[in-house]
Amino acid sequence: MRIFVTGASGWIGSAVLPELIGAGHQVLGLARSDSAAAAVAARGAEVLRGDLDDLAALRTGADGCDAVIHLAFIHDFSQFESSVRADARAIEAFGAALAGSGKPLVIASGTPATPGRAATERDDPSGAGPAAGRAANARAALALTTRGVRASVVRLPRTVHGEGDHGFIARLVGIARERAVSGYVGDGSSRWPAVHVLDAARLFRLAVERAEGGAVLHATGDEGVPVREIAETIGRHLDLPTASRPAEEFGFLGGLLGVDQPASSTITRSLLGWEPTQPGLLEDLDKGHYFH
Structure with a gap:
C-alpha cells in the first residue's frame, strides 16, 4: 500500500516509517519544516509539506494514498483545547477525503483510566478534562465507518519508551x-x-493492514x-x-x-496476533x- 502518515518525523512516526517500509509499503510523510522533511526523507519516505492546519494538504495526502495513519498531535498542555480542535478538523478532512473508499484510517489516541482495574479496548473514555477531547475525536474517527472508511483507533499508554x-x-x-x-x-x-516504541510501530502497521472498521486497539506492553x-x-x-x-x-x-x-491489550493480541517483543x-x- 501507499500510506500517508502524519506526525511522520515525530517520536512514534520515526519508528512507524521504517516499520511500514520494511514491510514493503510506500510512505508519504507530512512534514511542517525543513528539518522534519529531511528526517522523513532520510527514513526512505516521500515528503508532503504541510501541517495539521493545512486541511488542503491533508486531503491531498489522503486522496493520493491507499491508507492514512494519523499520528500528529500538538502536545502543548498550555493550549491543549486548541490542539484537540486541530485534531478534530484533521479527522474531518480525512473523513471527507476517504468517504466511500473502504480505505483504512488509523488514528492514535490514549488508553483510558479505570482506577482499580485494567482498562480494556471495550472501555469508552468519558468525563471531563483534557483527555475527554481526544476521546471524542477517537469516537468521531470510528463513526467514519458509517461513511465507508475502514477506521480504527490505536490507544497508546502514558509512556512510549525507547532510546531517544x-x-x-x-x-x-x-x-x-x-x-x-x-x-x-x-x-x-x-x-x-x-510500551516500547518499536512494538507500538508494529501495531500501527498491523492495524492499517488488517484491523476491521470500528476496531479499538491497545498498544500496551506493560499493563x-x-x-x-x-x-x-x-x-x-x-x-x-x-x-x-x-x-x-x-x-x-x-x-x-x-x-x-x-491498561490491558488482551483483546488486541487476540485480534491481530500482536505480541510485544x-x-x-x-x-x-x-x-x-x-x-x-
Missing part, C-alpha cells in the same frame, strides 16, 4: 536530578502503562508498572534516594502519577540511555 524518548519518563529523570531525590506520588502503588518501581529504578541509576513527594513537585505530571491507570519499561530503563 523525551517524554514523561525523561521528565521524571530530569526532576529527580533537579531535586536530588527520585520521587513518586502517594504510596507509589499507582500503575503506569507503557501497569507501579510508579514507585519506576522511581526506584531511576534512583538506583542516579544514585539518589527514593521517596514520596508532593504532587506539585512534578508539575502537570503530578496529577497523572497519582492515578491508577493500568521489545524490553519492558523497567528493563529499558536499566539499559541506561535515559541517563546519558
Whole structure:
C-alpha cells in the first residue's frame, strides 16, 4: 500500500516509517519544516509539506494514498483545547477525503483510566478534562465507518519508551536530578502503562493492514508498572534516594502519577496476533540511555 502518515518525523512516526517500509509499503510523510522533511526523507519516505492546519494538504495526502495513519498531535498542555480542535478538523478532512473508499484510517489516541482495574479496548473514555477531547475525536474517527472508511483507533499508554524518548519518563529523570531525590506520588502503588516504541510501530502497521472498521486497539506492553518501581529504578541509576513527594513537585505530571491507570491489550493480541517483543519499561530503563 501507499500510506500517508502524519506526525511522520515525530517520536512514534520515526519508528512507524521504517516499520511500514520494511514491510514493503510506500510512505508519504507530512512534514511542517525543513528539518522534519529531511528526517522523513532520510527514513526512505516521500515528503508532503504541510501541517495539521493545512486541511488542503491533508486531503491531498489522503486522496493520493491507499491508507492514512494519523499520528500528529500538538502536545502543548498550555493550549491543549486548541490542539484537540486541530485534531478534530484533521479527522474531518480525512473523513471527507476517504468517504466511500473502504480505505483504512488509523488514528492514535490514549488508553483510558479505570482506577482499580485494567482498562480494556471495550472501555469508552468519558468525563471531563483534557483527555475527554481526544476521546471524542477517537469516537468521531470510528463513526467514519458509517461513511465507508475502514477506521480504527490505536490507544497508546502514558509512556512510549525507547532510546531517544523525551517524554514523561525523561521528565521524571530530569526532576529527580533537579531535586536530588527520585520521587513518586502517594504510596507509589499507582500503575503506569507503557510500551516500547518499536512494538507500538508494529501495531500501527498491523492495524492499517488488517484491523476491521470500528476496531479499538491497545498498544500496551506493560499493563501497569507501579510508579514507585519506576522511581526506584531511576534512583538506583542516579544514585539518589527514593521517596514520596508532593504532587506539585512534578508539575502537570503530578496529577497523572497519582492515578491508577493500568491498561490491558488482551483483546488486541487476540485480534491481530500482536505480541510485544521489545524490553519492558523497567528493563529499558536499566539499559541506561535515559541517563546519558
